[in-house]
Amino acid sequence: MTRVAPETHDEILAAAGRRFAQTGYRGTSLQDIARDVGCSKAAVLYHFANKEAILTGLMDRPIGQLRELDERIAATSSPAEAQRVAANGFVDLAVRFRREIALLRGEFPDLLQQPAFSYIQHVPERLVSAFAGHSDRPAARIAALVVLAGIAETCGEFVDIPDAQLRSALLALVHRALEPVN
The missing domain is CATH 1.10.357 (Tetracycline Repressor; domain 2)
Structure with missing residues (x-):
C-alpha cells in the first residue's frame, strides 16, 4: 500500500542505504527505493533531485x-x-x-x-x-x-x-x- 504523504528525507536515505547494500548503486532504481519506503517515485524526487543526490546524502x-x-x-x-x-x-x-x-x-x-x-x-x-x-x-x-x-x-x-x-x-x-x- 502506497502512502500519500511524502516520506521524510531520513527514511529515504535509510531505504536507499539498505537497497544499495543489497543490489549495489547501479542495480538500484528510484522506483526500488520508493517501493521500499512505501511512497511514490515522485515523493522520492520531492526530497532528492536524483539517485546521485541520494548517494551524496548517504x-x-x-x-x-x-x-x-x-x-x-x-x-x-x-x-x-x-x-x-x-x-x-x-x-x-x-x-x-x-x-x-x-x-x-x-x-x-x-x-x-x-x-x-x-x-x-x-x-x-x-x-x-x-x-x-x-x-x-x-x-x-x-x-x-x-x-x-x-x-x-x-x-x-x-x-x-x-x-x-x-x-x-x-x-x-x-x-x-x-x-x-x-
Missing part, C-alpha cells in the same frame, strides 16, 4: 570525516606522526561508517567519477603515503595499500562485532602489517 558525513582526516594528516610534522594519525583515523572512519563503506563495495572506482566524490579522488594516494610513513620503498607502499584496501573491503562484513572490539582488531592488524617509521 555519504556526506563519511566524506566530511575523511576530509578532516586528510587535513589532520597534512598537518603532521613527521612521517611517524602521519602514519599514526592515518592509521588511527582511517580505522575510526572504517568502524564508524562500515555500513556506508560496504554499500560502495565493488563500485567505488566508478562512483569516484561523480561530482559528489571529487574531493576524495586523490585522498587514497595520500592515505597510502601516510600509512607507508611517506616512504618510497615498494614494500612499505604495498603493505599500506593492502591494509587500506583490506580494511575498506571487509569492514562492512563485521556489523555484528562491537565497535571497540573491531577497532582494536583492526589497529592490531595495521601495526603488524606496516613497517614502523623511525
Whole structure:
C-alpha cells in the first residue's frame, strides 16, 4: 500500500542505504527505493533531485570525516606522526561508517567519477603515503595499500562485532602489517 504523504528525507536515505547494500548503486532504481519506503517515485524526487543526490546524502558525513582526516594528516610534522594519525583515523572512519563503506563495495572506482566524490579522488594516494610513513620503498607502499584496501573491503562484513572490539582488531592488524617509521 502506497502512502500519500511524502516520506521524510531520513527514511529515504535509510531505504536507499539498505537497497544499495543489497543490489549495489547501479542495480538500484528510484522506483526500488520508493517501493521500499512505501511512497511514490515522485515523493522520492520531492526530497532528492536524483539517485546521485541520494548517494551524496548517504555519504556526506563519511566524506566530511575523511576530509578532516586528510587535513589532520597534512598537518603532521613527521612521517611517524602521519602514519599514526592515518592509521588511527582511517580505522575510526572504517568502524564508524562500515555500513556506508560496504554499500560502495565493488563500485567505488566508478562512483569516484561523480561530482559528489571529487574531493576524495586523490585522498587514497595520500592515505597510502601516510600509512607507508611517506616512504618510497615498494614494500612499505604495498603493505599500506593492502591494509587500506583490506580494511575498506571487509569492514562492512563485521556489523555484528562491537565497535571497540573491531577497532582494536583492526589497529592490531595495521601495526603488524606496516613497517614502523623511525
